[in-house]
Amino acid sequence: MIYSVGCEYGIRALTKLAGEAPAGQFCLLRDILENTDLPQHFVGKIFQTLVRADILVSAKGRGGGFALKYPPEKINLRQIVEAIDGGHRISRCILGFDDCCGEQPCPQHDHWTLIREQIEGLLDNSTLADLSRAVARKQAAKKQE
Numbered sequence: 001m002i003y004s005v006g007c008e009y010g011i012r013a014l015t016k017l018a019g020e021a022p023a024g025q026f027c028l029l030r031d032i033l034e035n036t037d038l039p040q041h042f043v044g045k046i047f048q049t050l051v052r053a054d055i056l057v058s059a060k061g062r063g064g065g066f067a068l069k070y071p072p073e074k075i076n077l078r079q080i081v082e083a084i085d086g087g088h089r090i091s092r093c094i095l096g097f098d099d100c101c102g103e104q105p106c107p108q109h110d111h112w113t114l115i116r117e118q119i120e121g122l123l124d125n126s127t128l129a130d131l132s133r134a135v136a137r138k139q140a141a142k143k144q145e
């Protein structure tokens with residue numbers, strides 16, 4: 001996978017938050033994770049990372065929890081992946097060579113350059129709103145079965 005399990009959990013939880021609460025509306029973490037298999041403690045740490053990355057806001061006390069800082073249409077997957085996993089995860093050498101580049105390519109460099117460009121395009125052009133709508137459509141279709 002191109003990103004960590006923590007990043008997957010973050011994307012899943014953010015998608016659920018985007019589907020349940022407009023930007024700026026706070027939700028408790030336990031409510032966001034209800035009916036999921038996501039571990040609350042781990043996702044809580046991920047969400048704190050997303051607060052520091054300026055994607056989420058958090059508030060303590062009554063009416064608090066987590067909220068999207070921006071509308072889900074303004075948050076793309078690259079922002080999320082880079083906030084959780086860092087920017088180098090996608091660009092690093094698939095074989096782990098430190099000096100892999102156009103001048104000193106590894107055996108897989110040319111193949112992965114094309115794949116990497118496609119992944120980066122997908123991350124740049126996919127928003128949290130897109131994911132939220134796709135999940136809602138899938139859930140609606142599942143209910144009709």
